[in-house]
Amino acid sequence: MTRLLTVKNVKKTYQSRLNGQPVEALRQMNFTVEKGEYVAIMGESGSGKSTLLNLIATLDKPTTGLIQLEQMNLTEIPEKEAANFRREHLGFVFQDFNLLENFSVKDNILLPLVLSRTPYAKMQARLIPVTTALGIDSLVDKYPYELSGGQQQRVAIARAIITQPELLLADEPTGALDSKTSKQLLQVFERLNDHGQTILMVTHSSLAASHAKRVLFIKDGQVFHQLYRGEKDNQQFFETIAETMTALLAKEE
Structure with a gap:
């Protein structure tokens, strides 16, 4: 497999708003993601998951360390070029959908291509396969x-993948959905991955993580354990993840 993402010796320190003291959000973050992988990142609140995702998304820069997507050093992208970089190389799916209410489904999905000044014919050619694959072709108007x-989350996924991103970043994508809808959405992610889409998903849910191929556990700002699915089905992998989480929490007590 070909390496897509490299996170090496990444540290992120903030100044506390309360007392001005430095707060270490990420201490020593190291991992890689191969092309075509589906990786879930788990950890308790405050473990650094969201900080890490923001750094990979070029929404923030690490204090020290390297983040590289293929041959591009993300820590060196000028701020004025970051928005274009995100549109061209990354897809985003958030917990709260982030759709524009006064835009139709079609316009929401095509927005990244419009901002990239993609020719209309090319936009239309991409729209139908994406909406059909996600089962929302009847909702475009x-x-x-x-x-x-x-349905809103499927539209958000369509908007994220219409640009054909190298990496799809998902931040708690099932957090606002009921259990049945969550299961359907996770099946969508599995199908996308089966068709070659690389996915990096932050989640607190063992059930959501069980649909990934690998799970990274973050604690105190660094990766301290990981699990590979191997030959396990979703239920078996879920049980392994849940047992691991229980064991790790027990160690802290």
């Missing part, structure tokens, strides 16, 4: 407020 939570 509706507006977000007319859709269920699950």
